[in-house]
Amino acid sequence: MVNCRPILIGMVAGENSGDILGVGLIKSLKKYLKNVYFFGVGGMRMRSENMECWYNIEELSVMGITEVIFKLPSLIRIRRNLISQFLKLKLDIFIGIDFPDFNISLEYNLKKKGIRTIHYVSPSVWAWRRNRILYLKKAVHSVLLLFPFEKPIYSYFNVPHKFIGHVLADEIPLYPNKIKIREKLGISDKKICLAVLPGSRMEEIKMLAQDFLTCIELLNNNIPNLEVLVPLHHQKLIDQFVKLSSSISVKVKVLHTQKAWKIMVAADIALLTAGTATLECMLAKCPMVVAYRTNLLTFTLVKNFIKIPWISLPNLIAKKSIVQEFIQKECNPKNLSIALLNLLNYNDDQLLTLKRIFYQLHQSIKLNANEKAAYEILKFIKS
CATH class of the missing domain: 3.40.50.2000 (Glycogen Phosphorylase B;)
Structure with a gap:
């Protein structure tokens, strides 16, 4: 795919594993898009591919309910700022990498404004909080799945998805x-x-x-x-x-x-x-x-x-x-x-x-x- 105009892609990775997935994806997209720019949140790997990162992964990374509650005001502020920045850029597409409780809401808000959205890595809907898949269906145009055991639930709820395997296995x-x-x-x-x-x-x-x-x-x-x-x-x-x-x-x-x-x-x-x-x-x-x-x-x-x-x-x-x-x-x-x-x-x-x-x-x-x-x-x- 050869593009003349600039392609603007938003990405948010919330932890180290997302940074690993993100950098590989950026490299692959650059093979097909010669005039492409990446913005959002990533780690040192994604930054190494000249992604413009507005926040550090460490500012988003949390573990457990009590930690989320403690950090909630900061996370809400960051998400609000990201939505504003992405809308100003008029993104071609947004890719939320894992980090579902943050990214799915972000995707939902961007999709409402006409931006195409992809969620990379299924949330653990097969394990708990199964109803999240209904919100995810409203929030994204497609979900990229890493593991074969995830496919049945996405087919059952008729959520667009693609099983791609895992970059570490490659x-x-x-x-x-x-x-x-x-x-x-x-x-x-x-x-x-x-x-x-x-x-x-x-x-x-x-x-x-x-x-x-x-x-x-x-x-x-x-x-x-x-x-x-x-x-x-x-x-x-x-x-x-x-x-x-x-x-x-x-x-x-x-x-x-x-x-x-x-x-x-x-x-x-x-x-x-x-x-x-x-x-x-x-x-x-x-x-x-x-x-x-x-x-x-x-x-x-x-x-x-x-x-x-x-x-x-x-x-x-x-x-x-x-x-x-x-x-x-x-x-x-x-x-x-x-x-x-x-x-x-x-x-x-x-x-x-x-x-x-x-x-x-x-x-x-x-x-x-x-x-x-x-x-x-x-x-x-x-x-």
Whole structure:
């Protein structure tokens, strides 16, 4: 598609995982649109593609109901300003990347004013607050779906959608080279390597880091040749975790990286917070234990509305339990360390079976997502 006039695209990503999706989409759209400009909210990756960002992702990122309430006035002000700015620009299209409670309202208001809208990443309507799909249907022209288990509910409610797979499944090799990556990281083959991912937001790290660190100490008592790697994508998160990790005697290597999956490829086992990291770990073919905790008020309010038995993406995609999950009270150092030691004791057949499942799930979402997403969006842009 060759365009003469400038094409103006609005985008809002509310957290790190959205920044990953956003930068790939921008690169793909630039292949087809030679005179295109991007505006809105993004992270360092999207900024690297010359997107004009009016706010930082950190200003939007929140976790749990109490955090949302505390930050609500600021979020309302930002959303109001974004609507005003986007309308002044007379966008060709707006793409909300995940962050549904913020973006769907934004999309609804823009669509009412005649702007075409796309929502990239389905909200978890298959898990709870199913009625959101009706509001989403009014707010957007199409929804880009990452996972096959999401398709039935969109078909049932007759919401325009496109299943595109996941960009990480395209980026991460089906057969990652563990030996090569360990060599690059300087990890001896005599070491047992544990990857620890305590979260991509400050609130997650505050909630889980101490239990993760205690778990590391328990593991170190049983594994004398343990090497612990903690990949984090933002300096603020690194500073916070380094400060917390000084309380334990075990040496922990905290790495500043945008490619956490490479650390997971190098690892023998992984301990991580529920979220996109569980998908990366599955794609890296690394056995994992998944932990999740939120504040008690949020958990109490939400638990009775959850309609699915799992929280981690590998289990959701597989539609069965293939990785262990520990939630709230069950998420404690003793349980986590026992589960990780059990993974280390897997025999060859057990390990091969788990990795074969990971491989099959990887194939199911490896669909050239950036190109599929760009193609769907181009259909709604008037040349």
